Amino acid sequence: MRTILYYAASVIMFLIVLVILTIIVYHLKNRRKEKKYQNQKKKWEHYLFKYLAEEINVEEAALKLNSNYFYLYDFIKPYLKNLKGDDFEKIKQLVKENGMNKFFLEKLEQGRKEEKIKAAVFLGKVEEKKALPLLEIYLDSDNKDLQTVSIWAIADIGEQRLFFKILKIVLKESRFTFEILTEILIRFGRDICGEIETFLKENFYQENKLEVILGVPEYQALSLFFDIFGYYRYHPGVQLMEPVLIPEYNNEVLIHIFKSLVKMEYPVDKDLSVFLSHDDWVVRSQTARYIGVINADGYLEELQVLINDSNWWVRYYSAWAILKTGNIDVLKDIIKSEKKGKEMSEYVLAQNNI
Template identity: 20%
Template sequence: MLKIIENYIVYVFLVMITVNVFLFLLLLSKKIYTKLSIRKKKVIQEEYEKSLATYIATNEKKELTKPFGFLERKIFFETVIKYSSYLDGNSKERLLNLLEKEKLINYIQRKIKSKNPWKRKIAVYQAGEIGIKYVVPELLKLLDSNDRELVYITSRTLIKISNDKYLKNILVRISKGNIMEKPNAIALVDMVDGDITNILEEVMRLDSTFLNAIALEIYGIRQYEQGIKWIKQMVYHPLKEVRISALKGAIGLGDISEGEYINALLTLSVDEDWEVRVFVAKLLKKIKNAESISTLETMIKDPNWFVRHNAGLALIKQGENGLRSLIDLLSSEDVFARDKAWEVLQKEMVFHKLLAKIDDDELREKLMEKTAMTQLGEN
């Protein structure tokens, strides 16, 4: 009986050793295979990157060879995606043909319909990068998704493939259900090439404060003066977010000398919300006239420190007249205004060599005198 037990133990021990050795060899072979695959992939990738870079730089077709194996095709496709922003439409078309375009389109269409959300998002992104127009019907369906990331990637791909053709569809979708943040929506709209003033005009007529705010800011980003009439109207909007977007649009448009337009904007210098007043001060860095200086002299006394800060920065941008105003404010009875004026002037003198930039000798002497008096007062 004892002998049987001993044999059984030895047998079990040998089986365990065999299993462990087998697992070890399996893991070792897998590790070796993985290393070799990585090394092989790196070599192939470097080769394709080099040939594709040469093709982009010289348009030498002979530098490109058709990928044959599965790994080569996969790496070639990834490389094309990587460099897609440097390729024009004809170059992309030729590269797609090297990959057997129909098979590639079918592959991406299958992935777009995948139940795996990550595979779907990657496929949608890839479709945009290589410009596959055949997937547009599927993309329009995906716009109705409640997945915020998917809606953003789909919108981006639709714009890359079709430019402004589906822009209104995209804007209408993102106005519902808080699906996208305003900065992301603005970035999408600004991707569109060409004139979109007609679309912005339609958007401004929609009953959507979210889309109205986006359009107002785009008017400024693209410097469309057609937005002036809407900015004048929206400075009186009850929502501060819309009033701020109107001011952002005005900041983008810059110094436009239209009296009614400027007067409408300046009404916001006494807005009940300090965030709005801050953007008025930022706007007045660009609108340089006596009325701006007068408004800033009042705003630098604002109870909110950030409004005062931006008003001081705006005054120094008003040239010598703004500088005179800041120097005079050093004698102001308003502590806030006096301190902010001194802070701005001191910074300009230390970091931007203000004294050397002043051409008017009298103004320079006045600044030096006021500076000396202020420093004595501090001591």
């Protein structure tokens, strides 16, 4: 029995030592790899900055940034994400010149799963249209990670032909929140607003087929579309929002309409009083906010009532709208007379340094 216990203890000790040694070796290997990367990064930064400053041309820069492409991927990724305008175009030209695009196109087709994912992200960031045939195939992949990066990549490239195909996919996937859905779709660029406008005119306003085509409730699709209109300040979209801007319509859609109108700062020919008395506090608050943004007249009485609303945001935006519509004396009178709404009136005036 003692022999068995001794043997078992020896095996356990051996395994523990083996694990510890493995961790140490792995740690040392990573440190060596990181040190090598940091040394290389300094050299790359030197030549990249010279290139962006036009001290060397793209051919010279490409010769200096043409070693291990996976290391280079980690180095170049922040610049692709954060640079805009001419500098971004220069980075695109550089990675094409030094062979990165070709390398990752090959990995997208023949690489391991992890390499395909990295390739899809990179090729999307550099807006490489040659990647589109494979990315479109991967939209039907059983691998959700590969499918997801392909969706983002196609959106980054801005391939409008695939907009509605991607829309149908992301609307049905519970892993995409509303905020992520919006972020994906706005990456297609402002021109997608015209596509959405045409789609809605044909499939909602002439004959309502939204749920049949997209496979989700009508309000989800409209909320998403109206958000995109708002993000791009697409004023023709207001004509599509106005017909459903009625108190009886879905609350979510009304909320997204008002949020979009606030971004556009665009007045509509509607009586907003019915929305100030809406049973949804978000609708009430966003309506008050919108009134302040467009400096609309005729709602002072309703706004004074809403300063005493049960919801803080309704009270805040109502007081804020009174201020923005030029009725500062009303807020001062509420404070002086110690009427209901005094606290919020004081808060809004102080917030605006008045």
